Amino acid sequence: MTHPVPLTVRDVSHGYEGRTVLDAIDLTVAPGQRVGLIGENGSGKSTLIRLVAGIEQPDHGTISTSDDRGYLAQDSGLDPDDTDGEVLTQALAPLHDAVANLERLSHDLTDPVAAQAYDELLGWATFHDAWDADRRAEVSAHHLGLDSIDRSRTVAELSGGQRSRLALAALLTRLPECLVLDEPTNHLDDQALDHLESELVTLPGALLVASHDRTFLDTVCTAVVDLDPSHFGTDGEGGRRFTGNYTAYLRSRHDSQRRWEVAYAAQQTKLADLRAAARTTTTDVAHDRAARDNDKFIHAFKGARVQKSASRRSRDAQQRIEVLERDRVPKPRAPLRFAGDVTAAGAGAGSVRVRDLVVDGRVRVPRLDVAAGEHLLVEGANGSGKSTLLQALAGRISPNAADMQVSARRIGLLTQDTEFADPSATVRQTYRATDSEVLLGELGLIHPRDVDRPVALLSEGQKRRLALAVVIGRQPELLLLDEPTNHLSLLLVEELESALARTSVTVIVASHDRWLRERWTGPRVLLSDGATT
Numbered sequence: 001m002t003h004p005v006p007l008t009v010r011d012v013s014h015g016y017e018g019r020t021v022l023d024a025i026d027l028t029v030a031p032g033q034r035v036g037l038i039g040e041n042g043s044g045k046s047t048l049i050r051l052v053a054g055i056e057q058p059d060h061g062t063i064s065t066s067d068d069r070g071y072l073a074q075d076s077g078l079d080p081d082d083t084d085g086e087v088l089t090q091a092l093a094p095l096h097d098a099v100a101n102l103e104r105l106s107h108d109l110t111d112p113v114a115a116q117a118y119d120e121l122l123g124w125a126t127f128h129d130a131w132d133a134d135r136r137a138e139v140s141a142h143h144l145g146l147d148s149i150d151r152s153r154t155v156a157e158l159s160g161g162q163r164s165r166l167a168l169a170a171l172l173t174r175l176p177e178c179l180v181l182d183e184p185t186n187h188l189d190d191q192a193l194d195h196l197e198s199e200l201v202t203l204p205g206a207l208l209v210a211s212h213d214r215t216f217l218d219t220v221c222t223a224v225v226d227l228d229p230s231h232f233g234t235d236g237e238g239g240r241r242f243t244g245n246y247t248a249y250l251r252s253r254h255d256s257q258r259r260w261e262v263a264y265a266a267q268q269t270k271l272a273d274l275r276a277a278a279r280t281t282t283t284d285v286a287h288d289r290a291a292r293d294n295d296k297f298i299h300a301f302k303g304a305r306v307q308k309s310a311s312r313r314s315r316d317a318q319q320r321i322e323v324l325e326r327d328r329v330p331k332p333r334a335p336l337r338f339a340g341d342v343t344a345a346g347a348g349a350g351s352v353r354v355r356d357l358v359v360d361g362r363v364r365v366p367r368l369d370v371a372a373g374e375h376l377l378v379e380g381a382n383g384s385g386k387s388t389l390l391q392a393l394a395g396r397i398s399p400n401a402a403d404m405q406v407s408a409r410r411i412g413l414l415t416q417d418t419e420f421a422d423p424s425a426t427v428r429q430t431y432r433a434t435d436s437e438v439l440l441g442e443l444g445l446i447h448p449r450d451v452d453r454p455v456a457l458l459s460e461g462q463k464r465r466l467a468l469a470v471v472i473g474r475q476p477e478l479l480l481l482d483e484p485t486n487h488l489s490l491l492l493v494e495e496l497e498s499a500l501a502r503t504s505v506t507v508i509v510a511s512h513d514r515w516l517r518e519r520w521t522g523p524r525v526l527l528s529d530g531a532t533t
């Protein structure tokens with residue numbers, strides 16, 4: 001195929017066990033376009049990716065694209081019995097074959113059939129840059145940290161991160177005409193992320209990618225599709241697609257949110273006025289109006305007109321209420337707020353003083369000072385000890401050595417691994433166990449329909465939000481957050497970061513989130529080789 005075809009999704013709906021996940025989705029991704037899928041966990045991002053990849057078939061609607069598709073699943077999707085070398089060899093094989101066949105066909109271009117076949121194959125090979133495939137494979141393997149892996153090792157023997165990076169290297173080598181990726185930035189360090197982004201922005205084919213990585217979306221994507229419901233849609237006009245990068249999308253979404261709030265308030269005021277008008281009585285229309293000349297006939301006649309006027313006004317108001325109710329503006333979701341925030345900076349906030357903290361084999365911190373009300377970012381590569389430091393400050397683990405003073409009556413720790421003591425308990429029961437004076441609904445983290453669901457039945461994103469609610473609901477004076485943006489929707493992450501910027505309690509955040517790190521304005525500390533720098 002010399003002319004790649006667009007990815008087209010038309011009126012696609014899909015669900016599981018009677019629950020609709022995707023409803024009437026329309027989407028087009030032309031060759032050269034890069035579209036990012038965003039939305040709350042459970043909004044259908046991975047489902048749509050699997051449908052486009054052909055792993056599942058939609059319940060309704062159609063999907064059309066090139067047969068030359070590449071798919072990255074969150075679990076890599078590789079055959080566990082293949083070796084590292086075989087995965088890359090399979091990616092290179094069609095490109096090597098194309099170059100060899102072009103050489104063969106070039107010897108007899110006087111034959112019209114051979115000439116046509118040559119032209120078509122040349123177009124395909126040019127699109128896939130077949131002559132540069134071996135170099136691409138080597139470069140991707142290097143930048144994705146695969147150089148040290150024995151090529152004879154099977155996929156099953158690799159770690160989850162290695163499998164994902166190997167699958168990415170194969171896809172970047174093959175350059176399929178349609179590429180669909182599900183959370184491709186998982187398990188990648190900064191060098192690997194830079195390489196992935198630089199390769200994707202030059203793709204000639206169509207790219208559809210689901211991601212929580214805001215920097216990735218901002219760097220790579222030419223359009224954003226938000227699968228979360230919104231009154232004015234992603235584009236401000238009711239549609240799901242916004243053309244532009246993530247930064248431009250954020251500005252548009254904030255504008256749409258404000259318009260939504262204004263529209264909701266205006267409609268509520270209008271409904272209140274109309275309901276008052278619908279209750280209009282003859283007394284309201286002709287209050288204390290007595291007959292002027294004691295003429296009973298005229299008084300009765302005017303009274304009938306007053307009654308008709310009251311009935312007409314009430315009927316008209318009720319009809320207008322019915323019209324508004326049919327086109328009701330839904331109530332905007334309340335944003336996340338920090339319960340227990342203090343009014344004056346530093347008042348009631350915790351503080352930290354650490355000297356020579358050592359947890360053997362995990363972390364070493366010669367010095368760390370966090371003043372009351374200060375917000376600190378802890379950075380470092382995986383394994384540098386970020387989580388260990390927070391657990392030590394929270395009293396969850398005992399250091400081998402430390403001069404440590406943590407001044408806070410209540411410490412809140414959000415760990416990376418979300419676990420609950422009783423998974424059979426409902427969301428409401430789990431939160432009530434905190435004895436918080438703050439109502440769960442005030443935090444804007446849990447949907448009312450989920451409060452009586454057992455914790456065990458929640459998605460990872462819902463469990464993460466519940467864990468955050470439990471931590472915040474306890475109104476800590478020292479808030480320790482370990483990778484707080486993991487498993488949260490981008491909307492909620494933005495609100496969480498805004499709340500972090502406003503709160504005057506002491507906050508220590510450990511994160512690899514590039515968007516958060518790049519925009520952090522407070523002090524920061526880097527853990528390197530088990531020590532602070």
